[in-house]
Amino acid sequence: MDFQEHPGRTELSRPLVAADAGIDPHRLVTLCCEHAGNDPLSVSLVIPVEDESRPWSESAASAERLLHNADVLLGAAGIHLEEVIVTDGAGQELDELVRCGGFDALLICAGDEATSSAVLPLAARLARAHGLAVLKDSDPPGHTGWLRRVVGSFTHWPSL
Numbered sequence: 001m002d003f004q005e006h007p008g009r010t011e012l013s014r015p016l017v018a019a020d021a022g023i024d025p026h027r028l029v030t031l032c033c034e035h036a037g038n039d040p041l042s043v044s045l046v047i048p049v050e051d052e053s054r055p056w057s058e059s060a061a062s063a064e065r066l067l068h069n070a071d072v073l074l075g076a077a078g079i080h081l082e083e084v085i086v087t088d089g090a091g092q093e094l095d096e097l098v099r100c101g102g103f104d105a106l107l108i109c110a111g112d113e114a115t116s117s118a119v120l121p122l123a124a125r126l127a128r129a130h131g132l133a134v135l136k137d138s139d140p141p142g143h144t145g146w147l148r149r150v151v152g153s154f155t156h157w158p159s160l
Contacts, residue, residue, distance in 0.1 A: 010105070012104040014102065016044050021066050023039065044103070047085070063086050082110040089119040
């Protein structure tokens with residue numbers, strides 16, 4: 001099974017992490033640490049924004065705050081941040097990163113249902129299409145599991 005809600009301990013050395021801009025960066029780092037093996041962990045990070053063409057939006061400001069805080073916390077945890085993509089999902093950069101990045105898996109750290117980005121299910125679909133496992137953290141308080149429903153439905157779609 002590619003999608004695991006509470007996966008136990010899946011050891012990774014180079015995951016791609018897709019995280020909503022409004023999540024607590026401690027949660028993102030905890031998710032990474034839960035999947036770290038004995039080798040040093042290196043992650044690449046995808047942070048969705050509403051509209052990439054509007055650089056001074058609240059969405060972009062939230063992404064910048066998450067990036068800054070996550071970078072500090074990941075470094076303190078001994079996790080190397082390799083690459084960061086801030087995207088609205090409209091371009092090809094996400095597909096190229098998933099396809100050519102050489103990742104172990106996609107880790108998803110979603111916000112609550114009302115604020116979570118549509119880029120996360122897109123990332124999950126692309127990861128599945130390229131043979132990556134899709135793992136997510138446990139649902140935060142108030143989260144009804146929309147990602148489980150959306151990602152699960154992609155397993156029945158033909159590969160692109």
